[in-house]
Amino acid sequence: MKAAQFQRFGGPEVLEIVDLPDPHPGPGQVRIAVHAAGVNATETKLRSGELSFGAGLPQTTGRDVAGVVDELGEGVTDVAVGDRVFGISDDGAGAAELALLTYRAPIPPSLGFVDAAALPIALETATRALDQLTVSRGRTLFVNGATGGIGGTAVQLALARGARVIGAAGAANQNYLALLGAEPVTYGDGMVDRIRALAPGGVDVALDVAGNGVLPELIDLAGGASNVVTLADFQGAEKHGVHFSNGFVDGNGFHALGEIGALIEAGRFWLPVDRTFPLDEIVEAHRAAETAHARGRLVLVVG
Numbered sequence: 001m002k003a004a005q006f007q008r009f010g011g012p013e014v015l016e017i018v019d020l021p022d023p024h025p026g027p028g029q030v031r032i033a034v035h036a037a038g039v040n041a042t043e044t045k046l047r048s049g050e051l052s053f054g055a056g057l058p059q060t061t062g063r064d065v066a067g068v069v070d071e072l073g074e075g076v077t078d079v080a081v082g083d084r085v086f087g088i089s090d091d092g093a094g095a096a097e098l099a100l101l102t103y104r105a106p107i108p109p110s111l112g113f114v115d116a117a118a119l120p121i122a123l124e125t126a127t128r129a130l131d132q133l134t135v136s137r138g139r140t141l142f143v144n145g146a147t148g149g150i151g152g153t154a155v156q157l158a159l160a161r162g163a164r165v166i167g168a169a170g171a172a173n174q175n176y177l178a179l180l181g182a183e184p185v186t187y188g189d190g191m192v193d194r195i196r197a198l199a200p201g202g203v204d205v206a207l208d209v210a211g212n213g214v215l216p217e218l219i220d221l222a223g224g225a226s227n228v229v230t231l232a233d234f235q236g237a238e239k240h241g242v243h244f245s246n247g248f249v250d251g252n253g254f255h256a257l258g259e260i261g262a263l264i265e266a267g268r269f270w271l272p273v274d275r276t277f278p279l280d281e282i283v284e285a286h287r288a289a290e291t292a293h294a295r296g297r298l299v300l301v302v303g
Helices: 041-048 113-117 120-132 149-160 171-180 191-198 215-222 234-240 255-265 279-291
Strands: 002-006 015-019 030-039 064-072 084-089 098-106 140-144 164-169 183-186 205-208 228-230 273-278 297-301
Touching: 002 279, 015 279, 030 084, 030 113, 030 279, 041 279, 064 098, 064 113, 064 120, 084 113, 084 120, 084 255, 098 255, 113 273, 113 297, 120 149, 120 255, 140 149, 140 215, 149 164, 149 171, 149 255, 164 171, 164 191, 171 183, 183 191, 191 215, 205 215, 215 228, 215 234, 228 234, 273 279, 279 297
Parallel strands: 140 164, 140 205, 164 183, 205 228, 273 297
Antiparallel strands: 002 015, 030 064, 030 098, 030 297, 064 084, 084 098
């Protein structure tokens, strides 16, 4: 099969399309013929060497995938050959013609492969953070960095749980954030005052997606470090006693994959795709992921 791979760490140019053996599913896995694969920040950081989960070189890439089941592993009964599914590629090898999935769900009927491939990592990450913050009906959540893929997902999922959501974004994204359903405020000097104008008593919980050094302010707004989770500021989390959410070590939100369909079909959730690229233009896709500030996701079209 054709797959994206890198043999050294570095910029997007280290990525290449190579021929690899076709994978076959083990117990509980399914194999899909990949139609689309998302590109996210974790993959660009793994490729650059900024992040490392202990994998050696060469490495494949790609976690978000959508496609058609073409082979079943032992014990699989939830899907059948020919089903359209989306999920998270085992071993981060989804930017390829074939991928193995343990965590998967049927693609909602109204979605195509490209839109479905934009969802899995954003869904899992946002859901995990909301679970850790126990976001529920009647609570007020502040999201710092509310218009990217994960931030926008967190906003919509929190609203679906019945929470009130205040979100921070740049000036150009205020209308978009309001469209998602949050009460928008701008970044920068005076942000805390703008939040307190909407919530004089502060907020119940706060989620930091942006990682722009505002954890002390969020701790004050939410009444303590235990009410704040960050997805982007590891050093700040250690310094201020805030939980840094990491799905590799402290649980996951994979249950969201099977739950999102109802919200999508009811018109209560959407995650826009900003640009698509063919698989053989993955270098350009990674470059765009590192340099652009898109509201929507970037997706590779594979087949």
